[in-house]
Amino acid sequence: MTSATIIGAAGGIGQTVAAEFVARDLFDELHLVDLRTNLLEADRIDLSEASVAAGHQPPHITVEDPHSALHALGSSDFVVCAATLGEKPGQSRSSFAQVNWELLISLVPLISQVAGEHGTVLLVTNPVDAMAERLAREETIPRDRIIGYSVNDSTRLRVAIAAEVGVEPDRVQAHALGVHGEQLVPLYSGVRIDDEPVELDAGQRQRIDTWTEGWFARWHELKSGRSSIRSTAAGVASVVRATRSGAELPLSVSTDSVDFLPSSAFIGLPTSFAGGSAAVSDAFECTSEEKAALVEAATAVRDLAGQLGRG
Ligand SMILES: NC(=O)c1ccc[n+]([C@@H]2O[C@H](COP(=O)([O-])OP(=O)(O)OC[C@H]3O[C@@H](n4cnc5c(N)ncnc54)[C@H](O)[C@@H]3O)[C@@H](O)[C@H]2O)c1
Secondary structure, eight states: OOEEEEETTTSHHHHHHHHHHHHTTOOSEEEEEOSOHHHHHHHHHHHHHHHHHHTSOOOEEEEEOHHHHHHHOOOOSEEEEOOOOOOOTTOOHHHHHHHHHHHHHHHHHHHHHHHTTTOEEEEOSSSHHHHHHHHHHTTSSOGGGEEEOOOHHHHHHHHHHHHHHTSOGGGEEOOEEEOSSTTEEEOGGGOEETTEEOOOOHHHHHHHHHHHHTHHHHHHHTOOSSOOHHHHHHHHHHHHHHHHHOOOEEEEEESTTOTTSOSSOEEEEEEEEETTEEEEOTTOOOOHHHHHHHHHHHHHHHHHHHHOOOO
16 A cells, blocks of 8 residues: 655645646555645545546545644655745745744644654755755654655756757756755756767857746746646656656755765755665766855755744
8 A cells, every 4th residue: 555645735736746646546545634625625526536537546535634634644655745835025035934944843743743654755845955954953754754856947957958959858867956046056067868978068058047047037927826836746746756666866855975065954966765765876976066066055055944943
């Protein structure tokens, strides 16, 4: 029996992740947790019937609010946390982080309980690196069982490289590491097409950087009122598959095992899994310039996490 718990399951990300898990038949049991249980009940019916329509056995789906979940739920193999408070326009990164950490700290007993001894916890709630580091500092869940979801920046980098060199994105392997935003580190030294290393010149890199750095401004101009729910849900499903296959993905993980990085931080690094535990990939290599940028990113996360109190 495989089981997942999604906290914040009535939100844009949570609902779409649940739908992706069901469509891909990834778990036998799915536990949906949110304050908005009426939405979850509607989803429970819809998701079960979606399974039938898709021609497979529906998972066993339960619905809980965060309080009842503490009494009702046992441990899950995979725990997704996408619970959030809305980001206010113009709000500083540190103020948004503090507000979301205050929400997350109230959920730590539940997250720890559903993670149990062996579950993997995937944080999606932003700012994901500081949230993951701060959760690890609570010491209720081992560091290597906590990961932050940070695949989207690499997806966008792959799309931009593909457009620049004129190939399909699925032929491009590339990781955007570090921290989402100003401390993102596109790992140009590791770009591959069809598994062959590729050297991009300065002009190409600049055009790619301009496109990726402008992604959010272009998204906001659309005024959709939602985040990138579909690509995030597809990415979360790929994390589940990676925990089972051991495939490498760019995810936010603890820096503690990486010699050249300051410890007590989480940043995006190439990650592999063994038995549900995350580790930075053995084959990870980068230039001295990329190392320096990653050190800067880890330092910023460590400092931000240090500012987040217990609420
Ligand atoms: N890491 C990434 O790459 C990435 C990508 C997209 C979005 N995000 C982040 O994911 C988070 C979720 O985004 P969204 O668009 O789904 O937001 P949303 O506002 O649509 O959903 C948030 C949900 O959290 C629930 N919630 C609030 N307090 C709760 C509590 N105490 N217990 C349980 N549930 C609670 C709300 O009821 C709501 O359903 C945000 O922080 C967003 O910035 C991260």
